[in-house]
Amino acid sequence: xxxxxxxxxxxxxxxxxxxxxxxxxxALADYELLELVLHILxxxxxxxxxxxxxxxxxxxxxxxxxxxxxxxxxxxxxxPTSITNLKVIQSAAQRYGRDQISREQPILASWSQLIDYCxxxxxxxxxxxxxxxxxDKKNRLIADEVQQVGTVxxxxxxxxxxxxxxxxxxxxxxxxxxxxPSGDPAPSSxxxxxxxxxxxxxxxxxxxxxxxxxxxxSGHASLRGLKLI
Numbered sequence: 001x002x003x004x005x006x007x008x009x010x011x012x013x014x015x016x017x018x019x020x021x022x023x024x025x026x027a028l029a030d031y032e033l034l035e036l037v038l039h040i041l042x043x044x045x046x047x048x049x050x051x052x053x054x055x056x057x058x059x060x061x062x063x064x065x066x067x068x069x070x071x072x073x074x075x076x077x078x079x080p081t082s083i084t085n086l087k088v089i090q091s092a093a094q095r096y097g098r099d100q101i102s103r104e105q106p107i108l109a110s111w112s113q114l115i116d117y118c119x120x121x122x123x124x125x126x127x128x129x130x131x132x133x134x135x136d137k138k139n140r141l142i143a144d145e146v147q148q149v150g151t152v153x154x155x156x157x158x159x160x161x162x163x164x165x166x167x168x169x170x171x172x173x174x175x176x177x178x179x180x181p182s183g184d185p186a187p188s189s190x191x192x193x194x195x196x197x198x199x200x201x202x203x204x205x206x207x208x209x210x211x212x213x214x215x216x217x218s219g220h221a222s223l224r225g226l227k228l229i
Contacts, residue, residue, distance in 0.1 A: 013039055030061040037089060041082045050077045063217065065090040066124025094120055098144060106139035107175070108210065114175075115213070115220055122179035123215045128155040130178040132162060134171035135210075142169050159198045166207050174202065176212040185216035192228050199229055 016036055025033055031051045038047035057075055058064045064072075065086065072083045097117040101107055107114060122129055128150040134142040147162065148155045155178060166174060176195065180186075187195075191214065199209040211224040223229045 133175040135173040180216040183217040185221040
């Protein structure tokens with residue numbers, strides 16, 4: 001292709017890649033990193049404007065990746081294939097985060113990494129999910145399981161089922177996690193009651209409840225940190 005025939009955005013795309021190679025992803029603005037992701041999905045398109053439109057529509061880089069396919073389809077320029085590929089990238093990022101906390105070190109060794117993982121998994125879900133991190137006696141991750149999926153503002157949780165599964169896995173410690181699709185991670189009175197019930201059933205069996213973390217788009221709340229357990 002002659003220089004005159006090349007699309008105008010190719011030079012910009014090359015400069016964006018060069019900037020990424022020089023300074024790394026952490027130094028890029030959200031729209032710059034998202035634009036690079038969209039370069040992969042839409043190689044024949046100028047994606048700068050689309051990146052900015054997606055950020056304007058959803059509010060953040062994480063919110064774009066976490067958006068439901070139906071909501072992504074509302075944005076002109078994304079088709080079924082590019083939406084699927086975007087969700088593949090989200091799943092890859094989530095798997096990477098899970099592997100980071102699944103190494104041999106105790107899961108509590110890096111609290112910030114644990115919070116980042118929980119938020120990447122659940123903060124942008126449109127319905128409530130209740131998941132449990134099952135730990136061994138050295139606080140290493142045995143399993144990470146979504147136990148229940150509910151509605152936009154409620155997830156049924158059965159404390160005895162939580163304990164039954166803990167015994168099946170020979171877990172000696174738990175971290176409970178759920179999300180608030182409203183965005184506000186403040187615990188409800190029902191959240192506190194359920195957490196205390198699980199702790200009370202677990203204690204005589206030698207199972208420690210380390211925390212119950214609630215995540216939302218605006219942040220997270222720790223019931224242990226709030227002295228509610």
